[in-house]
Amino acid sequence: MLKLILNDHEPIFIQISKAIEDEILSGCVDEDMQIPSTTELSKLYKINPATVLKGINILVDNRVLYKKRGIGMFVSKGAKEVIKKSRKENFKNIYIKDLIQEASKLDIEKEELLDMIKNFKG
Numbered sequence: 372m373l374k375l376i377l378n379d380h381e382p383i384f385i386q387i388s389k390a391i392e393d394e395i396l397s398g399c400v401d402e403d404m405q406i407p408s409t410t411e412l413s414k415l416y417k418i419n420p421a422t423v424l425k426g427i428n429i430l431v432d433n434r435v436l437y438k439k440r441g442i443g444m445f446v447s448k449g450a451k452e453v454i455k456k457s458r459k460e461n462f463k464n465i466y467i468k469d470l471i472q473e474a475s476k477l478d479i480e481k482e483e484l485l486d487m488i489k490n491f492k493g
């Protein structure tokens with residue numbers, strides 16, 4: 372079942388789409404597997420069905436999920452790669468950009484930054 376722990380940092384529909392993506396990335400949900408319905412998710416997490424649908428529609432628009440009319444939503448072939456590609460791009464544009472900007476402010480050279488990353492024990 373979908374692991375969803377809601378936070379106040381992001382809209383709920385984004386959290387829903389990310390939680391479904393996480394399940395796909397972790398291998399808990401494979402290609403062509405059906406995901407829980409909008410009604411099931413809204414009842415389980417006490418969320419408005421329209422909010423759940425909005426999160427699912429993001430994944431449909433990104434070709435991560437597809438609908439079988441009258442049956443439900445399923446994971447698309449190649450969904451894991453689509454998610455990885457999108458998340459890598461976001462990682463680069465958000466985390467790496469911020470990391471480099473902060474390193475620059477602190478006069479941390481590229482080699483020093485790379486050493487910090489290599490030796491990081493987190």
